[in-house]
Amino acid sequence: xxxxxxxxxxxxxxxxxxxxxxxxxxxxxxxxxxxxxxxxxxxxxxxxxxxxxxxxxxxxxxxxxxxxxxxxxxxxxxxxxxxxxxxxxxxxxxxxxxxxxxxxxxxxxxxxxxxxxxxxxxxxxxxxxxxxxxxxxxxxxxxxxxxxxxxxxxxxxxxxxxxxxxxxxxxxxxxxxxxxxxxxxxxxxxxxxxxxxxxxxxxxxxxxxxxxxxxxxxxxxxxxxxxxxxxxxxxxxxxxxxxxxxxxxxxxxxxxxxxxxxxxxxxxxxxxxxxxxxxxxxxxxxxxxxxxxxxxxxxxxxxxxxxxxxxxxxxxxxxxxxxxxxxxxxxxxx
Ligand SMILES: [Zn+2]
Ligand SMILES: [Zn+2]
Numbered sequence: 001x002x003x004x005x006x007x008x009x010x011x012x013x014x015x016x017x018x019x020x021x022x023x024x025x026x027x028x029x030x031x032x033x034x035x036x037x038x039x040x041x042x043x044x045x046x047x048x049x050x051x052x053x054x055x056x057x058x059x060x061x062x063x064x065x066x067x068x069x070x071x072x073x074x075x076x077x078x079x080x081x082x083x084x085x086x087x088x089x090x091x092x093x094x095x096x097x098x099x100x101x102x103x104x105x106x107x108x109x110x111x112x113x114x115x116x117x118x119x120x121x122x123x124x125x126x127x128x129x130x131x132x133x134x135x136x137x138x139x140x141x142x143x144x145x146x147x148x149x150x151x152x153x154x155x156x157x158x159x160x161x162x163x164x165x166x167x168x169x170x171x172x173x174x175x176x177x178x179x180x181x182x183x184x185x186x187x188x189x190x191x192x193x194x195x196x197x198x199x200x201x202x203x204x205x206x207x208x209x210x211x212x213x214x215x216x217x218x219x220x221x222x223x224x225x226x227x228x229x230x231x232x233x234x235x236x237x238x239x240x241x242x243x244x245x246x247x248x249x250x251x252x253x254x255x256x257x258x259x260x261x262x263x264x265x266x267x268x269x270x271x272x273x274x275x276x277x278x279x280x281x282x283x284x285x286x287x288x289x290x291x292x293x294x295x296x297x298x299x300x301x302x303x304x305x306x307x308x309x310x311x312x313x314x315x316x317x318x319x320x321x322x323x324x325x326x327x328x329x330x331x332x333x334x
Contacts, residue, residue, distance in 0.1 A: 003115035004313055008053045009046030012314040020119035027068035027122045029078060031113045033137040034310075034332040035060030037167060038233060039108065041321040049258045050108060058113035059106050062128070062136035070122035078125040079139045079290065080113070082106035083280050087123075098147065098280035105280070114313070116334065126286045135293050137331050138300050142289045143281035145171025145231075148254045149179055150285065151278050152227045156180030159225040161216065163208070163241050164232025165192045167303070167329050168254055172229045173202055174298050175288075184225060186212055186244070187232075191326075199302045213243055224249065231255050242267060242275075250274040306330040 003017045022028050040057045042048040059082035065072040072078065085092050085100035092100045106112040106120070128136045145168060154160055160176035161184040162169050169185070173196065176183050184204045185196040193205040206215045216224050224246035230238050233255040242263040245251045251273060268275070292298045305328045308316040313332050320330045 001116035002310070003056055004310070005054050005056050005114075006044060009044065012044070012317065014314060017115060020117055022067055022069070022119065025070070025121055025123070026119045027070060027072055027125060028066040028117055028119050029063035029080065029125070030066050030117055030334075031058075031061055031063050031115065032077075032133045032334060033062040034058045034113050035137040035141055036317070036320060036330045036332065037141055040317075043108070044317065044321060047258065048108070049256060050105075052109075055107070056111035056114050057107045058115075059108065060137055060140040061106075061113040062133040063113075063118075063125075065125075066117065068122060072122065072125060072127075077128045077131065077133070077136060079128045079136050079286060080106070080120050081124040081126060081281075081283060081286060082112065082140060084110065084121060084124065095282070098282050098285075103280075114310075114332075126283060126290070128290060130294050131290060133333075134304060134331060135300055138303060138329060139286055139289050139293070140281070141167050141329065142171040142174065142292075142298065143285040144168050144254065144278075145173070146175045146288050146292075147281040147285045148172050148229055148231075148252050148278040149175035150288075151276065152229070152250055152252050154179055154181050154227045157182065158227065159184065159220050159223075159246075160227050160229065161186055161206075161225040161244055162229045162231060163187070163237055163244070164230065164234070164255065165189070165196050166231065166233075169229075169231035170196075170200065170303065170328065172231055172254060173200055174292070176229070177201070178292060178297055181227075184216070184219065195302070195328075208237065208240070212240075216244055220246065223247075226250070227252060229254055233257060235259065235261050239263060242273070245271060245273050247271045248273075250276065253277045300329075302328075304329045304331050308332055310334050 160181040
């Protein structure tokens, strides 16, 4: 079968691999579509934490069952959960499979889905009945936002500000809206803010270069937002986000950067702020996203902006990775 491997930063190579053979507890799936995201671009550029080369990338997958002994039928559409958790550690046993102590994420710690077939633990497959392959390929990405919102326990009528309006920020804004929160998008890119306002129906947009704290106070009666979600992946923006959180509020760091971020302790303390990270997603988040897509609470028509065939990927990938590419979500098809 064909596969595309990232040999080292900046180098993709198309290779021939042996087809996977079924082993106990695993299902062989055919990859139908692959969503490309920041993790893949960062890995390609050598900027991704927890990463080693060579590696087959691809963790946002739409697949079809080829062979399974575990209740799946051949031809069935599935969304693979790419976070391979051990199922045995204290964290897994407490239900937090998304941050298992021995986690291996496909396309990051182990080979992912940029290939025709792969073998995956059957327990990591979720039936994706009623969704198109393109919708299925967006589930993992949207689930990151769904998990962040669930983790924040934001409630109806509260103010949610999302910093960074790339695919992860957009997913977070969708689930903030679905939870009944009032939504604010913060970014430095006017075009993206316009997209949030006109296409996503976000309540308010703020340019981070334009006195964001004053703008947030104006909107929230001087109180600042109840929960701030940081999804920019930029250290400066992450540090600035501490200033946006209201007294007694929460900051959820959804994005991750290599290195340290710091904050003013008096500010953090005086507001009795809760700072939390949000990592990956769980099966519940996957089901939550798929239901939102089925019920058309989320429309991916404007989310998927670019498409290519598997054979074109090596020549297309670098173009998509450029900051001025206007790609929100690129999807690769077999
Ligand atoms: Zn991703
Ligand atoms: Zn575990």
